[in-house]
Amino acid sequence: MKKIAWILTFVMALSLVLSACGAPATEAPVVEPVATDAVATEAPATEAAPVEPFRVAVVMPSAINDLAFSQSMYDALMRIQEEKGGPEAFEIVYSENMFVVDDAAAAIRDYASQGFNLVIAHGSQYGSSLQEIAPDFPETSFAWGTTAETFGQPNIFAYEAASQEGGYVNGVLAATLSQSGTIGVVGPIEVGDAKLYVDGFKAGVLATNPDAVVNVNYIGSFSDVALASEAATTHISAGADALTGTAQMVVGAIGKAEESGAMWFGTQSNQSSLAPTIVVSSQVYHWEVALREMLALIEAGTLGGQSFKANLANGGEVIEFNPDYDLSDDAKALADTTVQGIIDGTITITLP
Amino acid sequence: MITDLLSTTVLIGILASGIRLATPYLYAAIGETFGQKSGVLNLGVEGQMLLGCFAAFYVAYTTGNLWLGLLAAMFVGALMGLAMAFVTVNLHAQQGISGIGFYLFGLGMSELLFQRLMGTVETVKGFPKIYIPGLSDIPGLGEIFFNQNILVYGAYLLVPLAWFVLNKTTLGLKIRAVGENPDAADSLGVNVARVRYFTIILGGTLSGIAGASLSIALLNVFQQNMTSGLGFIAVALVYFGGWKPVGVLGGALLFSMVNSLQLWIQVLGIPVPSDIAVMMPYVLTILVLVATVSRVRSPSALSKPFERES
Numbered sequence: 001m002k003k004i005a006w007i008l009t010f011v012m013a014l015s016l017v018l019s020a021c022g023a024p025a026t027e028a029p030v031v032e033p034v035a036t037d038a039v040a041t042e043a044p045a046t047e048a049a050p051v052e053p054f055r056v057a058v059v060m061p062s063a064i065n066d067l068a069f070s071q072s073m074y075d076a077l078m079r080i081q082e083e084k085g086g087p088e089a090f091e092i093v094y095s096e097n098m099f100v101v102d103d104a105a106a107a108i109r110d111y112a113s114q115g116f117n118l119v120i121a122h123g124s125q126y127g128s129s130l131q132e133i134a135p136d137f138p139e140t141s142f143a144w145g146t147t148a149e150t151f152g153q154p155n156i157f158a159y160e161a162a163s164q165e166g167g168y169v170n171g172v173l174a175a176t177l178s179q180s181g182t183i184g185v186v187g188p189i190e191v192g193d194a195k196l197y198v199d200g201f202k203a204g205v206l207a208t209n210p211d212a213v214v215n216v217n218y219i220g221s222f223s224d225v226a227l228a229s230e231a232a233t234t235h236i237s238a239g240a241d242a243l244t245g246t247a248q249m250v251v252g253a254i255g256k257a258e259e260s261g262a263m264w265f266g267t268q269s270n271q272s273s274l275a276p277t278i279v280v281s282s283q284v285y286h287w288e289v290a291l292r293e294m295l296a297l298i299e300a301g302t303l304g305g306q307s308f309k310a311n312l313a314n315g316g317e318v319i320e321f322n323p324d325y326d327l328s329d330d331a332k333a334l335a336d337t338t339v340q341g342i343i344d345g346t347i348t349i350t351l352p
Numbered sequence: 353m354i355t356d357l358l359s360t361t362v363l364i365g366i367l368a369s370g371i372r373l374a375t376p377y378l379y380a381a382i383g384e385t386f387g388q389k390s391g392v393l394n395l396g397v398e399g400q401m402l403l404g405c406f407a408a409f410y411v412a413y414t415t416g417n418l419w420l421g422l423l424a425a426m427f428v429g430a431l432m433g434l435a436m437a438f439v440t441v442n443l444h445a446q447q448g449i450s451g452i453g454f455y456l457f458g459l460g461m462s463e464l465l466f467q468r469l470m471g472t473v474e475t476v477k478g479f480p481k482i483y484i485p486g487l488s489d490i491p492g493l494g495e496i497f498f499n500q501n502i503l504v505y506g507a508y509l510l511v512p513l514a515w516f517v518l519n520k521t522t523l524g525l526k527i528r529a530v531g532e533n534p535d536a537a538d539s540l541g542v543n544v545a546r547v548r549y550f551t552i553i554l555g556g557t558l559s560g561i562a563g564a565s566l567s568i569a570l571l572n573v574f575q576q577n578m579t580s581g582l583g584f585i586a587v588a589l590v591y592f593g594g595w596k597p598v599g600v601l602g603g604a605l606l607f608s609m610v611n612s613l614q615l616w617i618q619v620l621g622i623p624v625p626s627d628i629a630v631m632m633p634y635v636l637t638i639l640v641l642v643a644t645v646s647r648v649r650s651p652s653a654l655s656k657p658f659e660r661e662s
Binding site: 062066067189216219221224227234235237248249252255258 | 362372471473572577580582615616621630
């Protein structure tokens, strides 16, 4: 009996850990060259040799096509690559699904020792690893987010998003368009970027319609699509006709919203493709705004020590409307006014 | 606010959600029950589910035929079961570890295939809800029990079917004999290896269906690691249910109902921190396990490789 109890405890504990935390990264840090298979060793640049590409490596907690956090960074890097003249001039290499921080730390160190110019640790959970690794590679520039903390290191950049701003705009729209006055939110875990977005959204709804009811549900997981879907069903049963949510497991919730014809408001990446009939707007992170500044600094010889904030004012956050959704001109104008109000400071978002 | 929980909308919501959430657990855990009854512990359920999830989604997405998707999931699950059976029955591998290996294989493989074949999250139109004239119209009950898709009904029909096979048929007798005392079964002419092959492949097939129930019936999307530990909970439910299909049903329903209850608790704004709320189903399940585990007896030969003594 003891053995059974032991196995049981183990299995229950394992399932708790798995479901609460999401994907364990199973693969060893896989380096997937997006651009060229450039040789890792850095040859001293001579004048005769062709210009060496600027080399960026990024480590991400989920997949590059998660329609959420990781994709926002991947898309931004691809846009930068295009600006810079393609893979020959700007090489991008990534490791995705690095949920296990230990694996991510190993990948970060590998990239740094391979002489990448900029190594991005795209996840606040990678911070303490980066703090240890960065001093060993003073020639390499590191960036991590979302945070404002550079640990006082001269070669660490920090970046974060004022996700409450886009959340607020989405909230204003949701409150305006909702017929029932009940709005549902599906969140992952009540921290960081997710909490900022949800709080901003709530503030936007209540500023527009103080009588509206915003029901918030944190499902305790970034990966449990089934529970996210059931959370959305719960909101709809509770009378919600507009839903939003953040992190990659919301694909389940979007599906349920679509089934019942409830509106969806997206964040992090543009989620219109998933449900073209119901997605109204998405707050999209354009990390390239912060990245451009970092790259300029790196070229000028500053490898870190500064933090960047993506917001509506600097174009690091953009409200993207779904062209397939029939949004009234009034509502669109209201959203635009709200964006403008946040930018020029006439609207202040009070967070709890 | 607590009293809000007792309103009809909420009660119906909790029960209907619970019924749906329990569906994948039922397929996977009933499959696992067969395996364990014959003495094989398969911890690879999660991996089999993930591959089933992807196979069903990909085939349904490309062909537009949900039934082909379901068949693909069953086939992939069966194939995973076959491999597991070979490793545990023929090679006498340690079952726990090889199961974890199969889990990791399924996790990685489904991600790889998803990246290569799909590249981005897409949706399909899944199995529709089935309207049963008369039954679906019953107020309350109709919404809870008779407004679901075919794979949900299938999961609940599987429970009595599994009970019947395990307890009332010769095959069931053989399975139990092999799990309790393979030497005795062998000396009576039961082919231990064949029975175990059968149960493990059956378990894999059902895990495949469990995956399909997520990707083409309940959620209608595929995302990496979307089972999110569900397969491990299914294994735990087998212990919880005392290796009885009805017990598994009870466990799956308890876990799922508490899960949907905690969703409602948050939605209704009852002041319970979200971290505590999401813990509820796990904590409750562990408590029930602790209270009941001493009463049940596992199949004696569980997780022991069978080697014929000559």
